[in-house]
Amino acid sequence: MNLHAIRAIYKFEMARTWRTLMQSIASPVISTSLYFVVFGSAIGSRMISIDGISYGAFIIPGLIMLSLLTESISNASFGIYMPKFTGTIYEILSAPVSAIEIVIGYVGAAATKSVVLGLLILATARLFVDFEVAHPLWMFSFLVLTAVTFSLFGFIIGVWADGFEKLQIIPMMVVTPLTFLGGSFYSINMLPPVWQTITLFNPVVYLISGFRWSFYGVADVHIGISVGMTFVFMLICLTAIWWIFKTGYRLKD
Amino acid sequence: MDPIISVRNLNKIYSSGFQALNDVSVDIHRGEIFALLGPNGAGKTTLISVICGITNPSSGEVIADGVNIVKDFRAARKLIGLVPQELTTDAFESVWATVNFSRGLFGKAPDPAYIERILRSLSLWDKKDNRIMELSGGMKRRVLIAKALSHEPKILFLDEPTAGVDVELRRDMWELVRKLRDEGVTIILTTHYIEEAEEMADRIGVISKGRIVLVEDKTALMNQLGKKQLTLHLQQPLEAVPEELSEYELELTEEGHSLVYTFDVHASETGIGEILRKLNDRGIDFKDLKSTQSSLEEIFVDLVRSAHEKEVVGA
Numbered sequence: 001m002n003l004h005a006i007r008a009i010y011k012f013e014m015a016r017t018w019r020t021l022m023q024s025i026a027s028p029v030i031s032t033s034l035y036f037v038v039f040g041s042a043i044g045s046r047m048i049s050i051d052g053i054s055y056g057a058f059i060i061p062g063l064i065m066l067s068l069l070t071e072s073i074s075n076a077s078f079g080i081y082m083p084k085f086t087g088t089i090y091e092i093l094s095a096p097v098s099a100i101e102i103v104i105g106y107v108g109a110a111a112t113k114s115v116v117l118g119l120l121i122l123a124t125a126r127l128f129v130d131f132e133v134a135h136p137l138w139m140f141s142f143l144v145l146t147a148v149t150f151s152l153f154g155f156i157i158g159v160w161a162d163g164f165e166k167l168q169i170i171p172m173m174v175v176t177p178l179t180f181l182g183g184s185f186y187s188i189n190m191l192p193p194v195w196q197t198i199t200l201f202n203p204v205v206y207l208i209s210g211f212r213w214s215f216y217g218v219a220d221v222h223i224g225i226s227v228g229m230t231f232v233f234m235l236i237c238l239t240a241i242w243w244i245f246k247t248g249y250r251l252k253d
Numbered sequence: 254m255d256p257i258i259s260v261r262n263l264n265k266i267y268s269s270g271f272q273a274l275n276d277v278s279v280d281i282h283r284g285e286i287f288a289l290l291g292p293n294g295a296g297k298t299t300l301i302s303v304i305c306g307i308t309n310p311s312s313g314e315v316i317a318d319g320v321n322i323v324k325d326f327r328a329a330r331k332l333i334g335l336v337p338q339e340l341t342t343d344a345f346e347s348v349w350a351t352v353n354f355s356r357g358l359f360g361k362a363p364d365p366a367y368i369e370r371i372l373r374s375l376s377l378w379d380k381k382d383n384r385i386m387e388l389s390g391g392m393k394r395r396v397l398i399a400k401a402l403s404h405e406p407k408i409l410f411l412d413e414p415t416a417g418v419d420v421e422l423r424r425d426m427w428e429l430v431r432k433l434r435d436e437g438v439t440i441i442l443t444t445h446y447i448e449e450a451e452e453m454a455d456r457i458g459v460i461s462k463g464r465i466v467l468v469e470d471k472t473a474l475m476n477q478l479g480k481k482q483l484t485l486h487l488q489q490p491l492e493a494v495p496e497e498l499s500e501y502e503l504e505l506t507e508e509g510h511s512l513v514y515t516f517d518v519h520a521s522e523t524g525i526g527e528i529l530r531k532l533n534d535r536g537i538d539f540k541d542l543k544s545t546q547s548s549l550e551e552i553f554v555d556l557v558r559s560a561h562e563k564e565v566v567g568a
Contacts, residue, residue: 002327002360004356004357004358004359004360004361004362005357005358005359005360007357008353008354008355008356008357008358009358011354011357012346012350012354015346015350016345019345086341086342086343086344087337087339087341088341088342088343090305090307090335090337090341091335091355091358091400092358093305093306093307094305094306094307094330094333094335095330095358095359095360096326096327096328096329096330096331096359096360097358097360098327248309252307252308252309
């Protein structure tokens with residue numbers, strides 16, 4: 001294992017975060033704070049509680065998940081896309097590093113940033129809403145698992161993208177809508193039965209439900225299914241990445 | 254001689270169907286400066302890319318210092334440094350950070366003293382904290398060299414190292430390359446500047462349309478293929494080459510004011526004495542004479558042209 005290479009990639013990617021602190025950390029924290037102000041404090045105070053949880057507290061896991069998913073994808077896709085765009089990918093491809101080491105470096109850094117961001121949003125939420133975390137260890141595990149899985153997904157998007165527009169398409173056109181419709185702001189039990197069934201095809205439902213369970217002990221779907229579905233998605237991403245490196249897809253001709 | 258790189262029957266066909274390398278076989282000797290010459294699109298960069306692991310070969314094999322570059326890519330790539338043709342750099346990174354990044358990427362533990370030595374030798378030490386985007390083109394080229402040298406490679410590929418570089422910097426780079434060779438680094442460079450190959454290379458390889466046309470010691474190449482010309486500047490212009498000199502390869506130029514004799518530098522009898530004597534007998538005086546040897550550029554153009562002609566005839 002080329003540990004020096006993993007460290008070099010990780011350090012390089014983390015350094016980019018500090019260079020772009022406003023964009024990487026401050027911007028998502030501010031936008032999530034606005035959600036808390038509008039939905040949590042202003043509108044939430046006039047809404048009934050869901051499953052015995054105040055509306056402001058209910059949306060915390062969903063809002064953290066929203067940032068976690070989009071930022072994980074964005075961080076990882078940008079991380080691998082930029083060397084392709086600038087041409088510095090030649091150095092990665094000619095270095096004595098294996099596919100797994102490259103992925104650990106890029107995905108590890110992207111996931112770290114997302115987890116830090118998730119924890120910052122959690123701390124920010126405390127300023128607006130009162131809440132307890134019932135299963136802190138599970139909460140942190142879910143945070144890490146989701147960050148890693150969606151960073152892997154972001155890595156795939158970064159390899160696939162051949163322009164900045166494609167880099168944005170999946171997070172904006174697919175992930176954000178799925179997160180909004182995946183129970184970030186409501187319990188899927190509030191939907192009519194037909195829509196409840198349709199919603200179960202949305203993979204983000206399982207992530208938000210599991211994450212919310214770690215906070216309040218209540219979930220739309222069983223926690224085991226949530227964990228299982230996250231692992232299934234991770235496995236799909238790992239398989240796609242294995243194929244990318246095996247074929248050299250969009251990395252090597 | 255023991256080759257440090259051995260390329261055998263290498264083929265590369267891109268997904269578009271374009272064959273960039275066609276059964277290429279070549280050995281690079283340990284410690285030499287090998288110049289790979291060829292016109293645009295000849296396959297120079299593809300050959301380098303395959304050896305460095307950036308492009309997958311379609312078939313054939315490359316052995317670097319006894320190691321197969323595909324089967325044992327880690328050991329092989331640790332030996333190799335690459336300075337690419339394009340100025341591809343991380344614009345927002347500092348010089349110090351990017352060079353240290355390269356060292357780590359190639360599996361070496363941090364060694365600030367070594368990196369400092371490289372930066373000083375490339376006159377980059379004063380710029381170590383500058384962001385790369387703040388540097389001139391020549392400085393960026395040096396940064397790429399520093400990155401390629403950061404992991405102490407035994408083999409260094411320089412793909413058009415002096416493209417777009419001013420004359421002074423070019424001379425500095427030539428000096429640096431010679432120094433590296435003296436330290437035991439094997440250098441393979443591609444260049445469009447024949448002058449560069451002529452100045453630096455120990456051996457020359459010519460590639461055209463994905464095929465190696467020739468590999469030869471530079472001096473031997475120039476001796477074998479180089480033609481010499483003797484130009485006599487005449488006192489009075491001639492209308493035609495004198496009859497008694499028709500057996501020689503003589504040509505009148507500058508409206509008859511110059512008589513040019515092309516001869517084989519290795520021939521036992523060049524015929525110069527005979528020509529001068531016959532001119533003297535005819536009372537043809539000359540005010541000056543000079544001799545020139547064909548440059549590597551002319552040899553290269555001839556080689557590529559004859560390779561194309563052979564291909565056309567073969568087709």
